[in-house]
Amino acid sequence: MEVAIIGCGVTKFGHHWDKDHDDLLVEAVYEALNDANLELKDIEAVWCGTFYPFTGISGNVFSDSLKFFGKPISRVENYCATGMDNVRNACFAVASGAYDIVMAAGVEKLMDAGSRGIPPIEGIFSIGMPVVSAPGMFAMAANRAFKEWGWKREDLALVAVKNHYNGARHPKAHFRREVTVEEVLKAPIVAYPLGVYDCSAVSDGAAAVVLTRPEIAKKLGCEYAVIKAIGMAVETMHPWHRPSESFLSFPATVKAAKMAYKMAEIEDPRKQLDFGIVHDCFTITELINYQDMQLCKMGEGAKLIREGVTAIDGDFPINPDGGLKSFGHPIAASGVRMIAELAKQVLGKAEGLQVKDAEAGFAHNLGGPYSVASVAIVTKP
Amino acid sequence: MASISDCSVYLPVWKLKREEIAKATGLPSMGGEKSVAHWDEDSITMAVEAARMLKGKFEAVFFASTSSPFKIKQSASFIASALDLDNAFTMDFSNSFRASTNALITANELVDSGKFKRVLVVAADCIPIKPGSLYEQIYGDGAVAIAVEKEGAAKIIGYNSSYQPLPGAWMLKDELISFDARLDAIFGYASSIQRSAMSLLGKLGMSPMDFDRIVASAPDPKSYEGLLKAVGAKPQEFFFKNVGILGTAHPMLLLASQLDRTGRILLGSYGEGADVIAIEINEPVQTNLGRMLESRKEISYGEYLYNKGLTANRDAPDRPSIAKLWREEKSVIRFYGMKCRKCGTISYPISRCCVECGAKDYFEEVKLGYRGKIYTFTIDYLVSPGNYIGDGAHPHCVAVVDLDGGGRVLFEVTDTLTDFKGIECDAEVERTFRLLFEKNNFRYYGWKVRLLR
Numbered sequence: 001m002e003v004a005i006i007g008c009g010v011t012k013f014g015h016h017w018d019k020d021h022d023d024l025l026v027e028a029v030y031e032a033l034n035d036a037n038l039e040l041k042d043i044e045a046v047w048c049g050t051f052y053p054f055t056g057i058s059g060n061v062f063s064d065s066l067k068f069f070g071k072p073i074s075r076v077e078n079y080c081a082t083g084m085d086n087v088r089n090a091c092f093a094v095a096s097g098a099y100d101i102v103m104a105a106g107v108e109k110l111m112d113a114g115s116r117g118i119p120p121i122e123g124i125f126s127i128g129m130p131v132v133s134a135p136g137m138f139a140m141a142a143n144r145a146f147k148e149w150g151w152k153r154e155d156l157a158l159v160a161v162k163n164h165y166n167g168a169r170h171p172k173a174h175f176r177r178e179v180t181v182e183e184v185l186k187a188p189i190v191a192y193p194l195g196v197y198d199c200s201a202v203s204d205g206a207a208a209v210v211l212t213r214p215e216i217a218k219k220l221g222c223e224y225a226v227i228k229a230i231g232m233a234v235e236t237m238h239p240w241h242r243p244s245e246s247f248l249s250f251p252a253t254v255k256a257a258k259m260a261y262k263m264a265e266i267e268d269p270r271k272q273l274d275f276g277i278v279h280d281c282f283t284i285t286e287l288i289n290y291q292d293m294q295l296c297k298m299g300e301g302a303k304l305i306r307e308g309v310t311a312i313d314g315d316f317p318i319n320p321d322g323g324l325k326s327f328g329h330p331i332a333a334s335g336v337r338m339i340a341e342l343a344k345q346v347l348g349k350a351e352g353l354q355v356k357d358a359e360a361g362f363a364h365n366l367g368g369p370y371s372v373a374s375v376a377i378v379t380k381p
Numbered sequence: 382m383a384s385i386s387d388c389s390v391y392l393p394v395w396k397l398k399r400e401e402i403a404k405a406t407g408l409p410s411m412g413g414e415k416s417v418a419h420w421d422e423d424s425i426t427m428a429v430e431a432a433r434m435l436k437g438k439f440e441a442v443f444f445a446s447t448s449s450p451f452k453i454k455q456s457a458s459f460i461a462s463a464l465d466l467d468n469a470f471t472m473d474f475s476n477s478f479r480a481s482t483n484a485l486i487t488a489n490e491l492v493d494s495g496k497f498k499r500v501l502v503v504a505a506d507c508i509p510i511k512p513g514s515l516y517e518q519i520y521g522d523g524a525v526a527i528a529v530e531k532e533g534a535a536k537i538i539g540y541n542s543s544y545q546p547l548p549g550a551w552m553l554k555d556e557l558i559s560f561d562a563r564l565d566a567i568f569g570y571a572s573s574i575q576r577s578a579m580s581l582l583g584k585l586g587m588s589p590m591d592f593d594r595i596v597a598s599a600p601d602p603k604s605y606e607g608l609l610k611a612v613g614a615k616p617q618e619f620f621f622k623n624v625g626i627l628g629t630a631h632p633m634l635l636l637a638s639q640l641d642r643t644g645r646i647l648l649g650s651y652g653e654g655a656d657v658i659a660i661e662i663n664e665p666v667q668t669n670l671g672r673m674l675e676s677r678k679e680i681s682y683g684e685y686l687y688n689k690g691l692t693a694n695r696d697a698p699d700r701p702s703i704a705k706l707w708r709e710e711k712s713v714i715r716f717y718g719m720k721c722r723k724c725g726t727i728s729y730p731i732s733r734c735c736v737e738c739g740a741k742d743y744f745e746e747v748k749l750g751y752r753g754k755i756y757t758f759t760i761d762y763l764v765s766p767g768n769y770i771g772d773g774a775h776p777h778c779v780a781v782v783d784l785d786g787g788g789r790v791l792f793e794v795t796d797t798l799t800d801f802k803g804i805e806c807d808a809e810v811e812r813t814f815r816l817l818f819e820k821n822n823f824r825y826y827g828w829k830v831r832l833l834r
Contacts, residue, residue: 116771117763120698126730127706128713128817128827130779130793131698133763133771140781144757147806192760192776192801240781240791241729242736247757247781 001263003091004217004224005378007036007210008340013327014174016204021055021109022065024206028333029066029105032208036222040066043210044099046073047089049082049106049332054113062105076332079367080281081232082106083207083335084374088230090211100216104339105208108330117190118202118331129238135191135199135282137369140240142193142284144247148299153193155302156283157184160197162305163280163319166312167326169352174203174328198283203328207336209343214381225343225378228360231259232374239369248299252373253292253366260362260375261294269294269362270316273377275345275355277338279366280323289364290318293375317355320345335365335374342378383492386533388637388666391431391505391524392416392624392673394796394834395680395688399518405682406513415521415625417680419796420688421767421815424448424505425456426826427524429463429814432503434669435528440497441470443488445480445504445629447552449473450824460503463814463826465715465748470497478550478598478652479542480504480629481525486656488529489537500529506628509555512686516550516557519601521625525633534664535640541581544654545573549600559600566604573655574608578647581657589614589647592659596635597649598626623674632656640666676834684798687775695769697818700825711746713827716812718788719744727787753784753830755808758794760801766793767818775799782810782830792830793817803832 009031011024025048033040048062055061059073078085083106090104113119117133132140145151161181167173179197187196217224233255239245266272276293280286287301295316296304304310310318321327321341324334344350345358355361360379367373396414403410418427424446432442442464444457457471474480474487481504488500505524510516547569550559559565574597582588589595595614599605602621609616618638620631627634632650639646642665648658686692711717712730720727721735722743728736731746758780763771771777778794778801794804795815810830817825 116773120770122699126713127700127709127825128730129791130777130817130829131764131768132759132777132779132791133761135763136759136761136777136779139759139761140757140779143759143806147757188762189760190762236736238736238791241789243726243728243783243787243789244737245789 001091001095001227001229002214003095003227004212004214005209005227005339005343006212006217006220006222006224007032007038008343009035010172010207010337010340011205012172013203013205013330015111017111019204021061021107024204025062025065025105025107028206028208029103032103032210036210038101038210040068042101043071043103044101045071045093046103046105047076047086048073049076049086049336051077051079051082051108051331052113052119055107055109079372080279080329080331081335081365081367081372081374082332084338084363084365084376085232085335087209087336087339087376088232088374091227091230094211094213101210101212103208103210104336105206106332106336107206108332109204110202110330111204133191135194138282138284139191139194141247141288145284145288146193148248149302151287151302153185154181155287155305156198157181158305159280159283159286160184160325162311163323163325166320166353167322170322170326173322173326174201175326194282194284200281200324201328203330205328205330205333207333207340209336209339223347224381225346226381227376228379229260229263229377230374231256231263233259235371237368237371239371248288249292250288250366250370250373252370253289253364256373256375257293257364260377264377266377273360273362274358275317275320275361277319277321277323277341277361277363279364280319280325281329281366285366286318293362293364312353312355320350320353320355338363338365339376339378342376346378346380382537382539383489383529383531384533384537385527385535385640385660385666386530387435387528388640388668389431389434389526390634390637390668390670390673391427393418393422393427393522394676394678395419396677397680397682397685401682402518406517411518413622415518416523417685417688418507418522420690421795421829422507422522423450423816424507424524425450425459426814426816427507427522428460428503428505428526431505431524431526432460432464432501433814435501435526437499439466439469439499439501441472441488441491441500442466443472443474443484443500443502445474445484445502446506447475447478447480447628448506448508449475462710462714478629479650479654479656481633482650482656482658485527485529485658486540486542489540492529492531498530502527502529504630504633506630508557508628511556512691519626521627523624523627523630523634525630525637527633534666535660535662538659538661539581539585540656540658541577541584542654542656543573543577543580545569546653548653549651562601565600566607570599570604570651571608571611573651574649574657577655577657578649581659585659591645592647593644594639595647596639598631598635598651600651637668637670640668680798693772693775695765695767697768697820700820703823706825716749716828717746718749720747729788729790749788750785751812753782753810755804755806755810756781756783756789757806758804766795769818778804780804780810780830792828794831795829796831809833
């Protein structure tokens, strides 16, 4: 598969108390259109993600925001991987030839729920099952990893320090401030052993990309990056009820990565790719992602962060943009933003945060209790 | 006449020192401590906890309580389902502190007549008491379960009941009230018990001297001691010091405390009249009363008020409908999982396709174990116990537990308050029946785990 990214638009992520979801969506969509030098009427079909119904439901979330009527628009929802699943649907639509120019967008207005942490989802869990917050789900992975591999809160803190270092240099990040290991360890606990700085923030934001086929991109005279592969896997929403679940690896990531690597003919990502963006909703998630993305062996995730391998000037930079840790996680927007960040890096346009000689990278979007994952590979043409 | 063949006691682990109540309310302390239910316990859950320790099946379940959580909705039927009884005659006895002895007398008749072979009598109380009221130091929370069958260690040799139209204590709406403790002590309690007892002794052709011990629940410990002195007998342990008066479960607690040694006893209960039952204990019955008394944790008055739901705001997210609760009863209440006939995996809850191999409609339902080991856990400050929105002070502890005999389940870990010592990977835990949460004017029950008691 070869799909061209010809336009990217991302709002600043953060607490947009004064903006509605449609304000954010309009901002991201028009930025992407300007980037592609196209007009809204040039878009033939749209995939638009929202996770929470209070952000918006159905194709109307897009059509009513942009007053873009009479075209096919699908609303996508797939937990925190909603964003990249949007892009995936849009990719296959242009790759198939059904459409020539399409858009994938995602928006989330989490602050409208006004809660601590992401708002609970009413009515979806079984009656007998206790509610676990998002940090709680991943804290369970951390406690098991501590037990199995002797990882410590200090290892997790290094992830926060690295990502905040990068995010401090990104103009669109929610948090543009460096943190120290001490600050991370001293912060209040959210879900033991994860503290405030181990968690990505609750933020608002929107992102959009314009996709087409490379030959059309060339005809239009657009500068473009290429989506070489996009994999996705859905596992169980109740990992705590599946006896084979280790909590040390997320099978959805492992399977989505294998699919994407196969599609892009990648055997050794450490050698064939230059950098990556992983879903660092929590610091522990990033370390487990290193392993699931085949950057190291099981149990060695903490070694990578300790040795600086994944720092922006390291051997294999991870989250050079600052990750969800710095951007926050407006759910459906995150996966689309990741694709935009990959395009920027491979086109050498990541000012201040440019990975040296970045020609190919991956992005990984994870959702739910590690139940949904999507992995994309983006390269220079 | 029938016999008592087995007995089990459940006392909440939490103990509130009366000194603590006195400090907070300004009333003089009556000394000692009382057992108080955790926020997720009520008379239904404590009844299940007491009854599930009794081995074997029952043909009838009699539940006695003055504090059933529901005014309309039978508790006995729900207890029978939590105990996974296939079919049973279920009946609630309520509104009086004599409800438990009423139930025992009824069970005795139905077993004696040959109608039922084995009847469960379970008494539980968790009386809502207004903080700062006189009764706050008197009543404790707990449950006692008794198996009644034709032959057993302790034989009922007779009973008598009389009524007395003197309201001792009553509750019209939410508040327990009485007129004057002295009137109740003299003309209510002492005279009622004596009237029932004398008539029973007459029928049996016995005198008080023919009995080794006399126990009788009372509105307060002094009334009991006064009564025993009046008949010239030695007062037995009344459990006011360390438990409090357990409402209608109290006569059963007193009975439980006598079963560990042989002898002939008189058991009395009081509430607008008195029931007196004569029992011959021919073989000692070992109960868990000693262990229940030993296993205790202290609770502060502030946490006690939180536990009673009197402080902090509790709101839970909406849950699936009551129809779903009914459909999933076998998994949620009876706690069955499934064993895949293709790959052998035991999993929870029951679902048409196996979680490991996907085999469709190819499994058997299996009852899951009571004990297990924590695989992993977290202490979650964004959620409060019971799925309520986190208040930042009362975190929700949840654990993934591998149950003995198979099955992995996510549970809330209860009886922690804010002390999580001992909760770690590989820690041993046991299931306990609790209120999961209250929402939309309904109480949802199910299983949680706690560290071994």
